[in-house]
Amino acid sequence: MTAEIVSVGTELLLGQIVDTHAPVMARILAECGIGCTRRTTIGDNWDRLVSALKEALERADVLITIGGLGPTVDDLTRDAIAAALGDELEKVPEMEAKLREFFSSRNIRWTESIARQAEKPTSARLIDNPNGTAPGLLCEKNGKIVIGLPGPKGEFDPMAYGPVKDYLETIQGAGVIHSRTLRIIGMGESHVEERVRALMDAENPTVAPYAHTGEVHLRITARAATREDADRMLDPLEDEIRRALGHHLYGTDETTLEAAVIAMLKERGETIAVAESMTGGELAARLTAVPGASAAVVGGAVAYSVAAKQAALGVDSALLASAGPVSGEVAEAMALGAQRAFGSTYALAITGNAGPTADAGDRPIGLTFIALATPNGVTVQEQRYRGLREDIRRRATQQALATLRQALL
Known part of the structure; x- marks a missing residue:
């Protein structure tokens, strides 16, 4: 039918x-x-x-x-x-x-x-x-x-x-068509397909990848007489995909990356703070949208201007002048400032240029620095994103969450 x-x-x-x-x-x-x-x-x-x-x-x-x-x-x-x-x-x-x-x-x-x-x-x-x-x-x-x-x-x-x-x-009298979505981070669509290619030729259940901003989803679908029968068909398939993708598979169905990160923090009894410039609070919004996030999220600062980075996060004025607000050094200082100000276990900082025009200096559109302060020090990564302003901002928050998740793993 x-x-x-x-x-x-x-x-x-x-x-x-x-x-x-x-x-x-x-x-x-x-x-x-x-x-x-x-x-x-x-x-x-x-x-x-x-x-x-x-x-x-x-x-x-x-x-x-x-x-x-x-x-x-x-x-x-x-x-x-x-x-x-x-x-x-x-x-x-x-x-x-x-x-x-x-x-x-x-x-x-x-x-x-x-x-x-x-x-x-x-x-x-x-x-x-x-x-x-x-x-x-x-x-x-x-x-x-x-x-x-x-x-x-x-x-x-x-x-x-x-x-x-x-x-x-x-x-209908012909059973059900039941799907499950597996969410993957840190691996491109082509690499995901490469690892599960042998599973994609089956007719029932089926496997189909599709890309989202900053992550990849695999839809696995089974046709069966009942929902329970379909689940019994999907369970071993999901297990096989998990073995193929390892820690890159972070959740299923409606589980978001921020929800997965919050769950890990709560399980460990640890906390996170954020310091944002380019993303303007988007990272904090994603984290606090998760029910129960207050057990892990302690606070954050949107330090958009140079003056705000100094006042709210204690970033040194000499560093801002020499390295520039869009730099790895300033991202590191922002993360440490947030960790210190909020007393959190971890702190994420994002600074960059989301466009649509290049900075007055030599900071091109898409240049982004993400810093993670942990109990053992700070890591900083440089990213260069393409796309519209909202795409760049979204990819930056996605990478920040992926970085924190990797550290927790």
Whole structure:
């Protein structure tokens, strides 16, 4: 059984909002053993939307639409589903009464356009929406299934994870498609593939690498009758990959690098402080975003200017003048200053030039110095990153966390 997803809304095509719902729906389909073969985004245009729905119904067994179920004239999905299926729209009196009661209880003036949300294609039944006014749609006709979901996240998520997933689990009868993500640091995508290449030729379970900023992910996927059966297939595969990649594999699924580092610090009863210039607090933000981080993170300083490096971290003015603020010597002094100021076991410092223009001196865009102060001294590394400003900053914090993790190992 195959499925396609059609996301509806001109705002998606204009880039005003990012479609986060389609990936969620694709994962739900996979968990129900239904392969998502295509995702399409269509603006609020009647002809293009109806055409896209008809084409999807020719290819797929299940069609999921997201968005366009509201009351306004540009909410076309309900009507387009009816047209694609050859249905008429019919009013559901009970739904209209429910809507009238809802708006009356909130002293909101009723307009006839609101009643559009009480309409459905003749082959459809309504899916209750306790978090909004537009119900979902579930159509079964000519061996095809069409499910219409609302666009707002607070309405989409409960409906998709609730009644829609429950329904999909009853129709497929072909098991589940279950994936696990293995997260790797300190090794490029090509080197990861080199070590696990022999495992990538299997059809079930499968192994697929994909790169992220500063790390590599391996997605391992199994198709099986149940989630438990899939896990039994993935467990030995993960063990084999762990043996191949060693300490480079730092976590699975939603585990972030900062979470892995915080867990190691807490286990050892040790602490970390940060001193940031170029990254402007991004490293501290990543660390403190981890629940329970207060047990390991003691503090930090964003010393962006030369004066701040002197005042907050005690960096010597003569050193700043001779070596320059973007230098290994200053990074070392910043790390030692943070370690001293906050009384931490470790301290990370980052200074560099993230662009978009080169420094007045000879410090090119991407030049970065990362220092780690430990109980046994300080290490400093020089990095040269390419990319946009936000990419350089992200890579710097990623490398800083990787450096700390390596020291903890």
